[in-house]
Amino acid sequence: MELSGSMSTRRDGADVDALWSEMTRSEDQHKDAVKRLLQRSMAEKGARKTKDKTSKRSVAQLALRGLGSAATVSHALKNEKVRDADPFVVTRDLNRLSDESSATRRQAALALERHFLSDDVPDDVLDPALFAEMAKPLFKRFNDSVEKVREVCVRVTTKFVARQEDLLSILPYLMPAITRRIQSQWSYDEENQVFTRDQFVHDAFKRGRIAVDADQVRRVKPSEPSEEIRLLLLQLIDALLTNAFERRASSILHAYVFDMLLLLVAAVHDDFHEIKIAGCALLREISKHMVSVMKHFTVAFVRAVKPLLHHRLARVRLAGLDCIQWLVVCPNVEKCKGSGTDAIVDLLGHRDENVIPIAAFYTPEVRLNSFAKLDQDANPQVRRAFYAMVQYWMKHLPDRYDHESRLMPYLLSAVTDELEETSRDAREALAALGRMHEAEQGEEVLEMKQYGLDGRNPSFNYSKRLPPPFLDDRPSLGTRLFVRSRTRRFLNPILRELENWQSPTRAHAVRLLKTVLVYSEEHVTGDAHALIDTLLRVWDDDELQRQPKDNEGRSHLQDVADLTGRFVAPKTYMPLVLARLHGETAVVGQIVTPEMIATTLEVLYFLMDGSLDSALLPHAQEVVEAVSGSVILEFQSPRLNTALSRLLHQLASLLKRRGRDTVSAYFLEHGRLTSLELVYQRLFEAAMIVRQRGITTATKEADGALQTLSDAEGLGDEAQLMEVHFDASFDRAAATLIGLSDVQWAPTRPEQLLIDALVTCSGVVVLTSSEGRTTRVLDCLRRCATAQDGDDARDTPRLIANKRLLDHVLQALPTDDAQCIADQHVSECARAATTPLDQADSKAAAA
Template identity: 25%
Template sequence: MAAGDEHAASEVLRGVARHLNCLNEDNKATRRRALELIRRDTLDRALSSGVQQEVFSALLQPLLRCLSDPMEKCRETSIAMITEFLRSVPRPEEALPYLMPCLAQRFGEKEVLEPAEELRLSAVEMLVLLVEVCGKNLAPFLSEMIRVLQRSILDPFPDVKRESCRCAVEFAKSVPEHFHLQAESLVNPLMLTVSHQHSRVRVSVIEATGAVIQHGSGKNMDDVLSHLAQRLFDDSPQVRKAVTAVVGDWLLHMRDRYSYFHRLIPLLLSSINDEIPEIRLLAADLWRQVGSQWEKENEDDIKDKMDFLLTPPPHYPPGVERPGLGCRELVVRNLGRLVPAVSHDVTDWLVPTRIRTSQLLSVLLLHAEDHSTQHLQPLLATIYRACSESERDVVRNCLAAAKLLGTFVPPAVFLKLLLEHVTTPSSCSQPWTPLMVLAAVLGGCSGPLLKPHLQQIASTLVQPDVCQEYQQVVYLERLSSCVEMLLHQCESDCGSISLQLLQVLVTVQSLSTDSQLSEKALETVQLLCKVQGLDSVIELYRQHMDQLLDWLSSSVSTWSSFSPQRLQLQVVVVQSGPVIGEFLSQLMPLLCSCLQPNRDPEMRMSIFTMFAKLLLDANNTLDSRGRFCDESEQFLCDVLLPNLVWRAGRTAAAVRTAVLSCVLALLHGQAITPGQLLSLEEKLSPRVLSALDEDSQMSRLFACRSLSAILRLIGTSLHQEALNKIYPELLKRLDDSSEEVRGEALQALDLWLSSLTKDYDLELCSPHLQLLFQQLLLHLDDPDSSVQDRVLDVLKKGSSVHPVLLRREVEAVRDKHRSPVYCDLLLQSFSSPPTS
């Protein structure tokens, strides 16, 4: 120190000597005034750096004593003066032996903590300044610095927390060779603060954690990783960006990073799917740097792989940039440790964790490529569990991962496991999960690679335990998706398994209770036609109808109301349209077998209802080739009539109603010739007539209509004895509770009268006509005028059959009617000329 500077310093110190004495006064105003005067005579004067250094050394201890002054203003002034001296003196490190212990006592102990948060902030800012100006000279005071930071990081004031984190970062960089000795002491305070409500505080804590771990011993990595992983779900993009930067820095620069690759890689790769583009780009850039650095560090180890691994595998996902060799190798070498962790987190109770983990799975598989084969079983188990939940994003991400498995894993390998799970889904929480995953994996595999395995896949899907065991809509959707995916991937090659695929789609339609799913399955049937170059679905059924009917017939002896085969039969016969008429020789024995009276009644009822619909459009279905007439007589005798025999019970009555609908459809659809009907009349009429007494209104209605159809077809050919058995039963229906049945009975009676030819012996059968006329005349006085009008029309028809008898009967009852109007109208018709 120059003599002049020494003299100047002495002069300054003599000038402030009295003020220094005043710092011990009890009066707080006096102490505050003394500090202000000391400042005026030292810092506010333009002193040389040498003088300032000497003055600071003399004033330091009095100023440090003021840090404990009861008056806040004195403490504030003292901190401000010390800070200014530190910034201006040439050798601030000379103050450390006095300054650091004092700061540690004042700001690092709970018992004497500074109450004013602004002063605590100023103190931490002074610490940051100390790190900047003293650097390595702070090494001997490591304990004091750590003690202050432990306390200040937990400070209630957010700004103090942030400045403390900044101080920790700078201190760690300044004394790295010493910092590691006590770095772990800061981990707990940092982790207690990492979830602070202020995002800027969380960012600062994450950055400080990065420095503490980077320059520490590495023993506390496990203590911080779980907290940082949670911050990847932070609402603040800046927090997520900070985590990404810190993890990337560890992967690049941490001394023991190789030991933690399996823990750090998932964190960095998770950010590659962040919703913020800036974070995604940062993560991708850091990951590329990590991969490139690893390549350089392990160049000798991977030299033999360089050429092979630089060539993308065939059928690589389009539009996806292939990761670098180092990145891929890092994932491959750590995949055994990563898969269990992913498997655990993908079922985490927090939805964001499950979503982020499912995204990570796809990234890992994209890096692992064909190396995922050796981990296929645990990977599939992970995907099964994830796809069994209701969170759509998780399911979508895991299916994308499954598609990558299909791209990189040989079909022979993944099919061995997948098809086993499809046939025995009990190992999964949901039975449709293996089908869902199978469809996704097939979507990632190329058609040429799948071609040799098509028969194996189709044979599995068509197994009854697979396609008929479950009737949930979601299961059937997944089953249909597998077929659709095969068609998209293999197209015309699917011709070899066309029958099995059609059987699966028929089953889906038959079991589905959802109209949209049925429509989707039908669209897939049309796609099956398209890939084979067929013009229509009808052509497809023509190609396979023989095998389809054999397929159904093989189990017909075991059908019941719960059997899916009866529903499959309905889909086949309805969708095949005119084709079914070409295979009657196989269809009719099948129907005769399952419609015997001793078979399940509910099953018979549903099949009879279906058959009635076919008969109504017989020309475009059963009789499309004009061959059904050869089968109809036997079907009527062997199937329909036996099922019309009365049996007790509501179900049996419902079956008879369905059979009557078939009889009516058979007659209306002209699927039976008049000659055949005439030969069967003696067997058919009694069954239909007995149905007129059924409790079911629909059965009585069908019976009346059937009699009308019989009379219309062969009425004029019937013997009078057969005719005379019909009208009495119809007359009973005129008192029916249903107006519709009464109307159909009158229609049938009108046809009955039209059926009387010249061969009908009027004299011999006059009692029958008399009874008919008498009963009709009773209803001519019906309260319902519409019934009276219809009865009048029927009686007018009767006037042409036996006018004398009818006139006599009308005159006999005219005066007994409530109103003679209708009788008079009828009598007038006798004198009117007949209408043509």
């Protein structure tokens, strides 16, 4: 026992001696290190003084040599001096970053900036091994109170992370540093697939509490006040993701991806537009490379990015569109669909009619169609990006069949876009979709082609040139089948938008309607009643009647009427239009106005202009009888008479081209014969009445109608036309006038105007060509000029007007015939005349 104790004591003494010698040796080494450091500092101080003296001499020498002013050279040498005077030491500057003095930390940050962030930094400076020592001190300074320190640390970290090979070693420290600085306040509701800022209020909202969005109540101040630093942090995340994706190491990010997504939600809602753009770009890249993770959050992110589509800056709207495009198509292979397609209805502002949220009973609810606003965006590039997104979805979405009818209106809108490139791309996309439809429905399309079941109906006009931008490029059968099967769903909303209170919406609706008619062709017949009724209601809209530059003097609304006439048979639209011309109470109501009739005539003109002649011939007599009725001819409106004269000219041209087939076509359609002479007679009378009114625009068209009618009847000129129709027209008008009282008579009555036109426009040859014509004319005029209500009506305008016609006829007749007829007329007038004034008028007429 004593021996063992002595041995233990001896061993403890040896250990103490060893420890003491080691401590002494460490102290000596420390003194040697301090001595070397002091010697180096003294040497650097002497070199600094020598260099200062040399610099002063160098400034003077360079200035004398003419290499620049003394101030310029001094500034250059000063920068060089700063670089050389304080040599960069990584360990020292990293330690200075943790100094309590903000000035010291700032100087250290500037040193790091000069060393790592200058333009001419060699590659060996950015050594990954060096970053392993620098990483933690840099990450700690992300929360520094000095903005410059935070900026430099984030930028240096970004530069190293972009080149780092071993990301796994720094991720556990980097991501907490970023999230601690940004401190995203957002959380994710998996059940409703939305991001919410206040989880407590959101849970209460799900239980039924009325809550208002926090963005509408107050603005949340970000934890990082500097917009530039927040943007740099996003660029750091971008560098991290890019490095991982390039190395195909995205799996190492799975543990931190949720934190990244919450940071990106905050970025999307940030006030700085550059941060919004950067956040959208990061979401797009994550959607492409991390599908297995992102597919669970795409719907929520689409709803979060949706407000960016209404941002005032076009760049932000473009970034939002690009982000949403890839979020929606992010594949969900298990369900064979795009993982974000459920959010398309949110973008459209759509909700089923039988779904009403409880909150809608207590708070106002506004649903906004974001796609409709993008469709009418003032920036052409935004519209083009939007249309490109829709085209991409309709081609590549796995579940595109569920959304084609919702997206089709926006793709068709691109066809008539003001930008030619956008319109061309849209037509090419529709053609590609048509080829895809033909490939999928091959047997059906082949059968229709072989049996001619589409595009060969003799009642429709397929050969006429289409309006711009189609012109001679008729859509293929597959494209027409693809489009028309989806247009019935949104045709009625388009018709309603034609009466919208906003003029841009109406202008857009009429362009879209024109495109729908081009692709639907004869399948629009099922909605002809609603289409024509809407045309008649909105025809007088100045915005819709505005003529584009490239449309050959026609407005889009006139093109719509023309296309309706092409692809709707006349037997379908004639009853709808002629009911208004007949003044049916069930259609027009109790009051018939000239504006209403003028609108109907103009619409009918364009409908007939688009129809085939063979389809119009059976209805030519109906149209002539309708437009030559007293309901229309009694109005003196210049617009109505101009529209009527154009329609008469159109009918005369139709009879000139196919007049011989009118009787047979009428018989085949109605099962009974008709007289073509009656059609010519009514057309002649209506044209004469319109011309007699003296309206400049109407007179020219009426002259053309009469000339065309004479050619249709095989007559040489208007005199022969007058000779053929004089007797029947005069007798018909005179029979009506004679039975009228002075109260019913007016100088603008159609019958009076017809007699005036026949008498004043007929020459001597016409008046004297047949036996008894002159006597019959004068007798009729005498009876019309004789007062029917007694002596009180002697000086009425009717009496004066017919006396004037008598005077005109007597002056046109030969002298012998005029004297004989005048004597007889004087005797008749003398019986009725009782005052000297009447006798003087009778003598003047006889003379």
